[in-house]
Amino acid sequence: MSAAVLEVRDVVKRFAPSDAPALEGVSITVSTGEIVGLIGPDGAGKTTLLRICAGLLGSDAGSVHALGIDVLAQPVIVQQQIGYMPQRFGLYEDLTVQENLDLYANLQAIPRRDRPARYQRLYRMTGLEPFADRLAGRLSGGMKQKLGLACALIKIPRLLLLDEPTVGVDPVSRRDLWAIVREMVKISGIGVFVSTAYLDEAERCDRVYVLNRGRLLDSGMPAHFHGMVANRVWEASAPAGRARELRLKAQQIDGVIDSSIDRGRVRIVTRDKRAPALPDSQLRSVTPRFEDAFMHLMHLHEGHNGLMVNHFSAAHGTSDDTVVEVRRLTKRFGKFIAVDGISFSVRRGEVFGLLGPNGAGKTTTFRMLCGLLPASGGTLRVAGRDLRHSPGHARARIGYMAQKFSLYGLLTVEENLRFFGKSYGLWGKALEQRIEEMLRRLDLADRRHEPADHLPGGYKQRLALAAALLHEPDVLFLDEPTSGVDPLARREFWSRITAEASSGVTVIVTTHFMEEAEYCDHLLILSRGRPLALGTPGEIRNMARDDQHPDPTIEDAFIKLAEEPQRKEVELA
Amino acid sequence: MRTAGLLHKEILQIRRDPSSIALALVMPIILLLLFGYGVTFGARNIEVAVVLESRGQAARDLIGRLEGSTYFLPTRVATLSEASDMLTRQEVSAILHVRSDFDQRLSSTGEAEVQLLLDGVDANRARLISGYVAGLVSEFNGVMLRQEGAGRDPPVVQLHTRLWFNEELDSRRTLVPGLISMIMTLTGLLLTALVLVREKERGTMEALLVTPVRANEIMIAKLLPYFLLGFAGLGVTVALARLLFGVPMQGSVSTLLLLSALFMLASLGLGLLISSIAPGQMVASQISVVIGFLPAFFLSGLLFDIRAQPRWTQVISTIIPTTYFIDASKTLFLAGDVWSVLWKDAAVLAAMAVILLTIARLKLKKRLE
Amino acid sequence: MTAPTVHPVQMLLLAIVASMRRLLALTAKEIRMIFKDPRSRVTVIIPPIVQLIVFGYAATFEVSNxxxxxxxxxxxxxxxxxxxxxxxxxxxxxxxxxxxxxxxxxxxxxxxxxxxxxxxxxxxxxxxxxxxxxxxxxxxxxxxxxxxxxxxxxxxxxxxxxxxxxxHRPANVSTARPRQVRLIDLAWFNENYLSRWFFVPAIVVQLVLIEVLLICTLSVAREREQGTFDQLLVAPYATWELLAGKAAPGLLIGLPQAAVAGLIAVYWFEVPLRGSLAALTVGLLSYITCAAGVGLFISSLARTMQQALLGTFLFMMPASLLSGLATPIEDMPRWIQLITYLNPARYALSIGRDVFLRGAALADIVDDLLPMTIIGVVCLALAGVMFRLRSQ
Structure with a gap:
């Protein structure tokens, strides 16, 4: 039988005596040769638990043993033997890939003669070798995460702690990262303790702990969770392009605790084994996933599950006026062509998704659309104007939510909203009304006086959305709006976005979460600055239909479309 | 190996961001040129309006002395009111007024007055000018005395001034030591003040803390590069001062290095301390300017002699490391290895370095909390 | 809803009101950011006042004892x-x-x-x-x-x-008294040669400069490092509004501080204020705006807060040495005197001394006011161009 490499017993952690504890009697075991997942919504205490395991934080009660050593008493000895990758991995962005590796090799005191072999192995696993001399700051998000993992693995640790390692990483890179971890487990028999916000990743773990508000809700193998919701998961087929509507309908049915869009169909979890009453659609029972069980657990313990978006405007539907029009858009940085002749148009009330692996030119395209970056060629019109050359009042018609949380951390929720409201010309009573409305609609009212820095990820993201929606923009730009946000919050977020779209707001969104692509009306998949595919989610899925994938997901399609050029990139470089 | 790795990283980071090298190496050059060419305490070519109303020989002789002096650039002006206008418009710094009855009074009563009107806004300059003119006048008196030769010379005390350590009162010689201390204060303080907070703000601290690195090793890796950078600044300054301005150094190089090392450690200690307690780079910058740079600029004796200051500001000066380094380096450059002066400065600097580095080390925790 | 036809004047007024409101919002935010953190609050307000008093005493060339x-x-x-x-x-x-x-x-x-x-x-x-x-x-x-x-x-x-x-020589030693010239010296504007009268206004100029520079450069650099600057660039701010909003905290903190400093100069150090208060106010306003302009220009070149801080010093050290603070500009060589014409602190110092000691009125300081304002405007314009250019 394999030995325990991490044993956490009844750990309690309080940051301030008056606050509710961040961790309340948590016990966890990780053995050699297994990957153990830690899953929970934002603010559940995942990062705190991992930091305690790494000896970065003390605990108020309980014991933590890693590799048989008391972490709380002898953190330095433990740190010499474990690998830890924090959420914001400490890559030095002004050092190159190789220099970062060298630094961590030095810090871990890897003998020089062992290094070439290690580097080679890590480069092989991460595919970073062609980029060894690139500054870490210039790597794409996925490559950064891989480099972070490589740095954490420079010394083969017996215990590897990973804090949300795949946040903001495209599916191809995500798959690579998991493959690296799997390989390490298989070859070296290490134990891995990983927290994640991607529920599908739970399926890849050997065992899973579900953490909520500092308490463990449940634990077990993925199958254990599947069993919880057996015969309670359904799929309703919808006519092409109507899935969003159907989902809105489904979530108002009593007894439905979760609904999402999957492959153009609506996936529904019910409270009991009775089928939901959805007329005009074919319903069939499907095999549960971890995600369904998670929603069930949240529903059980929290009484809500992100479906209660308490606002609905009258649906205007889409109209024919084109709001965004892009023709042969090109961006060059010196010799490097970041975006190469992209064309598309977006109509009012549409949700338009920009997808692509990290470094495909999504962000560059996005920044040009918002007027933050001048285009090198082509035409670009948003609401009939080129934002780059238009005066302020044209910019007033757009809302922008940056990839990285970019509101003022020192200011409170309310102060942030007030500032952005005023920036967009709202004033006085109208402003106060809008703020109240946004606080209510986005469930921020109870945290209105907290500084934005102190908010957990999901709240931050809602605040950013509130700030972007405050002035009722015509076009909403969302750059990776859900990265680093827990699954519950993501559901909620998409309910809001689809509601906004149906009230006539045009939404342009980039995302890494392929399941989220299902919520879009049209998708553009980019790779290396060139358009790979443009169409509805259904059309895109159809491109990947083959013998291996009779019923492909967007992710399947994406991987299939994106893999070819990426392989070439590695070969060329 | 760990320390070497961290060091290597710091050095790479310094190389990537040229701003720190600019501070350590470009700043000394700029300041040295400005100090060396521009900033002198001795006034030369002072613009003086001369209102000579007397036509006598004595008056002309007196003015002749003024015109012959290298200190003055006299302009003859017909009337006092015209000269006053010039003074008000700041075209001249002083007016020398010789009345029409000057010669007559001098020969009849044996005593005559000349009036010097000064722009007193810059009191120090006014005083210097007044001193120069007084010197001319007393020379003139001395000559008259000798010309009268007949009879006995009245007994007169003649003052011979010797300026030790800086015979020509060349302010470059005194400012170079001050400049070195300024450069080292800036590199020591400003760069290190940001060095830890930045890692905290950017999230690299967390990854660093979980490696087997010890807090001492982090300290050393953060100190050494900036220590060397400070020394590079010192080298550039001293070399340029010697090459361009021929500023001599009486003391030995080893003493200079020892004192600089102690001072650098104290500055780095203060910088690291600020960095370990500040919540962000913004506050760290402000604190380092407010409690580090400004007192070092105004109170350390760089611009204003500490001994001329009131007692209570002298007390504040005693807690500023720069004070001791300026004192020591002036002695070192101009007087030599005078250990009776230097050991006290060295001891205080060493004590400050130890205290500041210890507190900074205690504040640098290996945990996040 | 508004009537379909809006008078152009009305439209202009509405645009001005909207612009002012945005500006107000931005300024209020900047101020709030500075005063939010207690440590920052303390470092911004108290030290300049304390330092003026301490440095005012320390800055003296009078030698005694x-x-x-x-x-x-x-x-x-x-x-x-x-x-x-x-x-x-x-x-x-x-x-x-x-x-x-x-x-x-x-x-x-x-x-x-x-x-x-x-x-x-x-x-x-x-x-x-x-x-x-x-x-x-x-x-x-x-x-x-x-x-x-x-x-x-x-x-x-x-x-x-x-x-x-x-x-006191007895008459018999010499029959005739030797002829002698006496020098009577009189220092205009400062009869007692008090160097404090000269230094206190200079220290005010110096402290205001560093304060305003730090506030402006660091606040922009922080927004860049934290990504909030993009959020401002996509908001409907005109470039000049961004500049004004970023310069405003410098003015709003620098001006009251300069006012308090002025009171300390007059009532504590008893430096005579002989000129017109209007001249002093206009001079200070122009100087602080100019310092903010320089600060914004530095920050438009800096990518990180370290660069902003060091950039500030690369400007500030020469600027204070060439302002006439410690050594008179008249005594500098010609080519360095020419450089000082680019230095806003030089003009500010000159205005301060003229108004305090020489009793200058508004008309008398135009010579200094004009170049200083031009420097400020040029810096602000450059900063505005760089803001939009470097948003990438």
């Missing part, structure tokens, strides 16, 4: 009377009397004494013989300025000693 060692080898009535003349002046304090030149050398070298008066053994004899009696005065010139001033004091003391002895 110079420790003097006396080497009296004459030991005569005459030598004692000369020593008494030195002692009775405020400038010197006798700390030791010796006959040993070696001891004197030791005292000076070790900085226990900073000057020495050496009266040789033939002093009294020379005087009695009507010969010039030589006295040596030795000064520690490690601080050249103090040395120059000390020398001046000694010269004055000896001159007046000579005058006194010649006045």
């Amino acid at each position: 110079v420790p003097l060692v006396v080497v009296d080898q004459s030991r005569s009535e005459e030598s004692r009377s000369l020593i008494a003349a030195f002692e009775s002046s405020d400038a010197f304090v006798r700390i030791a009397t010796t006959t040993d030149l070696g001891e004197m050398r030791e005292l000076i070298t070790s900085q226990k004494a900073r000057a020495a008066l050496h009266i040789g053994p033939t002093f009294a004899r020379d005087l009695a013989a009507g010969e010039p009696a030589n006295v040596q005065f030795i000064v520690d010139a490690r601080s050249s300025n103090t040395a120059a001033i000390t020398t001046g004091y000694a010269a004055r003391i000896v001159t007046s000693f000579n005058e006194r002895t010649s006045d």
